[in-house]
């Protein structure tokens with residue numbers, strides 16, 4: 001069984017969401033603030049979440065973990081067939097959510113939340129907000145007429161991007177303005193999924 005090291009709100013939410021969508025059994029090791037967890041230190045040399053252990057396999061990059069789980073346990077679910085043309089587009093969206101889309105959000109989080117107040121940098125916040133809006137407006141036009149990021153079918157790319165949009169929503173970066181409404185509508189539909197709800201609940205199950 002997969003063991004997942006998790007902290008509420010962190011990228012490990014993506015992996016719970018995936019495991020719940022697939023209906024797979026898993027064991028959660030919830031990390032508590034200020035507590036030293038030797039098993040986590042051993043499994044994750046960079047101290048990053050999510051980290052999974054599956055037998056001899058130890059991994060700690062969320063997108064790679066998603067690819068690994070689908071490859072080994074997905075039975076073809078939540079991704080296009082690897083031989084199909086759609087697979088290339090799917091891979092692109094899968095990685096987009098942990099690169100282009102999340103980059104400005106991380107910068108905003110660092111400067112608005114993580115750093116002590118005296119080291120926060122207003123210009124970096126404004127510039128990251130501008131970058132985020134540029135990306136989100138383009139995404140908004142791509143999402144016109146699409147239910148999910150790949151079109152009609154829910155895939156793991158929605159999990160990666162959905163978590164990132166949750167961060168944006170928490171930072172009040174999403175609004176119902178016409179230039180972002182398709183993205184907001186998409187995110188609201190992701191929020192209504194039972195697996196998402198379970199992943200964001202304060203998971204001590």
Ligand SMILES: N[C@@H](CCC(=O)N[C@@H](CS)C(=O)NCC(=O)O)C(=O)O
Nearest residue numbers: 010011047048049050060061062063
């Ligand atoms: N690209 C990595 C990023 C991992 C990451 O930065 N995780 C954060 C939690 S969301 C973390 O572990 N932060 C603790 C730290 O940086 O020490 C992924 O997608 O898994």
